[in-house]
Amino acid sequence: MAKTILVVDDSASVRQVVGIALRGAGYEVAEAVDGADALRKLDGRKLHLIISDVNMPNMDGITFVKEAKKLPAYKFTPIIMLTTESQESKKAEGQAAGAKAWVVKPFQPPQMLAAVSKLIMP
Amino acid sequence: MTFESEMLAARQTFVVECRDLLDEMEHLLLGIEDTDDPQENVNALFRAAHTVKGSAGLFGLDHIVRFAHVVEAVLERLRSGEIEVSTELIGVLLPCRDHLADLVYGAEVTEHATDEQEATTDALLARLAPFVDENGGAGSGANAAEAAADGAASGERDVHLSLRFGADTLRDGMDPLSFVNYLATLGTVQRVRVIDDLLPEADAVDPERCYLAFQVQVRTAEPIERVEEVFEFVADDGDIRVLNPGTPAGAWQDLIDSFGDAGPAVAEILREFGAFDDAAVLDAATAIADAVSGVPEPATPAAPASKAASTTADAARPAPSGQGDKAASGQGDKAARDGRNIRVDASRLDRLIDLVGELVVAGAAASVRAERTRDGSLLEAVDDMMRLVEEVRDSAMQLRMVPIGTTFARFQRVVRDVSTSLGKDISLVITGGETEVDKALVERIGDPLTHLVRNAVDHGIESQEQRLAAGKPARGTLRLNAYHESGSIVIEVSDDGGGIDRDRVFAKAVERGLVDESASLTDSEVYDLIFEPGFSTAPQVTDLSGRGVGMDVVKRNVKALRGTIEVDSRRGEGSTLRIRLPLTLAIIDGFLVGVHGSSFVIPLEQVVECVELPSGVPDRNCMDLRGEVLPFVRLGSAFALGGDKPKRENVVVVESAGTKIGLVVDSLMGEFQTVIKPLGPLFEHVRGVGGSTILGTGDVALIIDVPGLVHRFGDRERARQFEAVAAHA
Known part of the structure; x- marks a missing residue:
């Protein structure tokens, strides 16, 4: 049974590319367009990892992480934040909220895969 | 789908996304000099450039990243206040935005830049150079040097890792074993030892807490930094040490000390691994252990120390985030709107x-x-x-329906470019941008509007000297306005320039043979002359608008959209050009009439009233409408329809270009939703017919083009009169 990763990003191209890379590495991928959408999609389903952008409409990544961490089913789900080099403060906020891992944009698929495989074994 | 085609599809998504960002950038750049709070614009610009760069990086579009990186760096300096907004800077950033757009659009088909694009990139980077921080520009070079140094330091050897994970590691969703596992991608994991000194009695164990530490030996050729990177996610909360063989004794001593009570055990492991063999240090560690083994409840210095460190770090973090929040919420509004929209292929x-x-x-x-x-x-x-x-x-x-504002916004650029090249200072004021218009109309009104705007900037608004002499502010104002008015959309282009010189227009028209010198025309008739083909009054022809072509083309384009254009002008105060267009091009409300067994549709907007044709009207094609003379056209004879006159005829009074005329028909069949079907190419030039539609019965009805019909009829009437006069003579 392949492990499932939820990708949360308002940019469709980012979701597409990350999805292509992760599926290629043998993961199942679910997508959400923003924090609110992601929360709806959590819905108790088994997730092995969440990858979330920070700046998103409706609900930003930090809030989403805080909310997700409140749900018992996702208490131990590792979360990767997509940060940018200019957002050190956001990275710290994300870590405080419970997203301890991060990938700095702009990244290429191999960097994303490396971060993912540090956290979960395929 | 293959990997390539998937990536291609994703890249197309990227281009679509960037289009909005790039439009926004242009808008922001143009607005930056006029806004009270340029910082807001700068922040938004920075985010847009950053997002473009980020996504481009995702696709390995290095040529875009390289260029966007420098643009971003300049914006970053702008943001931090190191440099200030200036006309020169905007003058460089605007073409940079254009080039960025060019590169992005190019990415739809290819991953690489053309030679031409590369040349433009280099030229623009050179223009940006004065605004780039010396250190910032050298940044990528430094990275390259660093990478080279890393390469030199590598060589296969046994690296020792000491991993003390933070207590919350598991709660954060991270699995220590997974990291150790990942190490295998960098080399061969030789040995792993677990240190469980912190593990309490079984009944006191908190299952969510991470108690374990590891000593690991990896054989790898990777530099130390790469190995350390594996643990970057846990380094903050834990104590991760990566040591090369041959590292000075002090570091090993520190490592042993950091484990406190477990120090001797760690020293034992180091000895066993052969990672470090300074007998003096190791023996001392074991000896201390022997000495303190009797002390109850020994403190573990490492844990509190790291805890303290992380607490101070936490406290320091949230401080600088205030501005970021504000920026994010500003973006949130727009993004929230976007979230409710979906893109649909036109x-x-x-x-x-x-x-x-x-x-x-x-x-x-x-x-x-x-x-x-x-x-x-x-x-x-x-x-x-x-x-x-x-x-x-x-x-x-x-x-x-789309708001016309996006079309209007484009003109910021046009006005800026044209006025700069003419040495004029003109601001564009946009109102009614939320007015909604049929998308097909928006696309087709762009060119005529561009012409009107250029014309207003070029001919309408005077030079600064003239303005000052006339007691006006040096800065001219051009207004674009849109609003709905009884089934039409009205677009106005107005300027506060000198207005149209009636006499000069008239003189020119006479010179061109457009009117007779003795003709007495109303002001609006004179102004309408500027729409005649080949008319130009500008004494000085500039390369921008004054070639004498244009206004007639504008009028033709507007007419093609079933619209009208009119001019209002006041000497010394400016002119307003008003375009009136139907709201939509596809379906209209029509008025269905029957003539000799055929059906016709008259656009309802133009119908004023319906009356019965009084019996016994003279055969002069005009009648008395409540004391007014109403000329009329018999549709039956206008379209040469055979058939008998019915007993009673009706007159549909229509209004076109300010004059009322009557259309004589047999029967009135009432309002009818008319789906316009264009006529074939053979018939599209037939005057008086604007299109066709299919009736519920399956019959075809022609849609009357009232202005065209009036023209056609007018021509014929004049010819008839001329013949009559000629016959008399």
Whole structure:
């Protein structure tokens, strides 16, 4: 049974590319367009990892992480934040909220895969 | 789908996304000099450039990243206040935005830049150079040097890792084992030892807490930094040490000390691994252990120390985030709107509109047949359906409506470019940008509007000297305004320039042979002369607008959209050009009439009233309408329809270009939703007919083009009079 990763990003191209890379590495991928959408999609389903952008409409990544961490089913789900080099403060906020891992944009698929495989074994 | 085609599809998504960002960048750049709070614009610009760069990086579009990186760096300096907004800077950033757009659009088909694009990149980077921080520019070079140094330091050897994970590691969703596992991608994991010194008695164990530490030996050729990177996610909360063989004794001593009580055990492991073999240090560690082994409840210095460190770090973090929050919330509004929108291929929408058109026709057919049955319940059902069809039609038309503001915003750039090149200072004020217009109209009105705007900047608004001499502010104002008015959309382009010189226009028109010198014309008739082909009054022809072509083309384009254009002008105060367009191009409300067995549709907007044709009107094609003379056209004879005159004839009074005329028809059949079907190329130049439509009965009805018909009739009438006069003579 392949492990499932939820990708949360308002940019469709980012979701597409990350999805292509992760599926290629043998993961199942679910997508959400923003924090609110992601929360709806959590819905108790088994997730092995969440990858979330920070700046998103409706609900930003930090809030989403805080909310997700409140749900018992996702208490131990590792979360990767997509940060940018200019957002050190956001990275710290994300870590405080419970997203301890991060990938700095702009990244290429191999960097994303490396971060993912540090956290979960395929 | 293959990997390549998937990536290609994703890249196309990227281009679509960037299009919005790039439009926004242009808008922001143009607005930056006028806004009170340029910082807001700068922040938004920075985010946009950053997002473009980020996504481009995702696709390995290095040429875009390289260029966007420098643009971003300049914006970053702008943001931090190191440099200030200046006309020169905007003058460089605007072409940079254009080039970025060019590169992004190019990415739809290829991953690489053309030579030409590369040359432009280099040229623009050179122009940006004065605004780039010396250190910032060298940044990528430094990275390269660093990478080279890393390469030199590598070489296969046994690296020792000491991993003390933070207590919350598991709660954070991270698995220590997974990291150790990942190490295998860098080399061979030789040995792993677990240190469980912190593990309490079984009944005191908190299962969510991470108690374990590891000592690991890896054989790898990777530099130390790469190995350390594996643990970057846990380094903050834990104590991760990576040591090369041959590292000075002090570091090993520190490592042993950091484990406190477990130090001797760690020293033992180091000895066993052969990682470090300074007998003096190791023996001392073991000796201390022997000495303190009797002390109850020994403190573990490492844990509190790291805890303290992380606490201070936490406290320091949230401080600088205030501004970021504000910026994010500002973006949130716009993004929230975007979130409720979906993109639809325009051709699908057109297909829907087409189908709705068919539905309206089919509905009308059903309704006609239902009426024949005289079945009450069926009629009721059909009525209900028709009402819904009408609603569907309206909502479908709504889908095509877009605010005209985006089209208007484009003109910021036009006004800026044109006025700069003419040495004028002109600001563009946009109002009514939220007015909604049919998308097809928006696309087709762009060119005529551009012409009007250029013209206003070029000819309308005077030079700064003239303005000051006339007691006006040096800065000219151009206004774009849009609003709805009884079934039409009105777009106004107005300037506060010198207005149209009536006498000069008239003189020019006489010179060009457009009017007779003795003709007495009203002001508006004189102004209308500027729309005549080949008319230009500018004494000095600039390369921008004054070639004498244009205004006539504008008028033609507007007419092609079933619209009208008129001029208002006041000497010394400025002019207003007003374009009036139908709200939509596909379906109109029509008025159905019957003439000698044929049906015609008259656009309802133009119908004023209907009266019965008084019997016994003289054969002069005019009648008395409540004391006014109303000229009329017999549709039957205008279209040479055979057939007998009915006993009673009706007159539909229509208004076109300010004059009323009557159309004589046989029967009035009432309002009718008219789906416009264009005539074939053979008939499209027929004057007086604007299109066709299909009636519920399946019959074809022609749609009357009232202005065209009036023209045609006027011509014929003049010819008739001329013949009459000639016959007399």
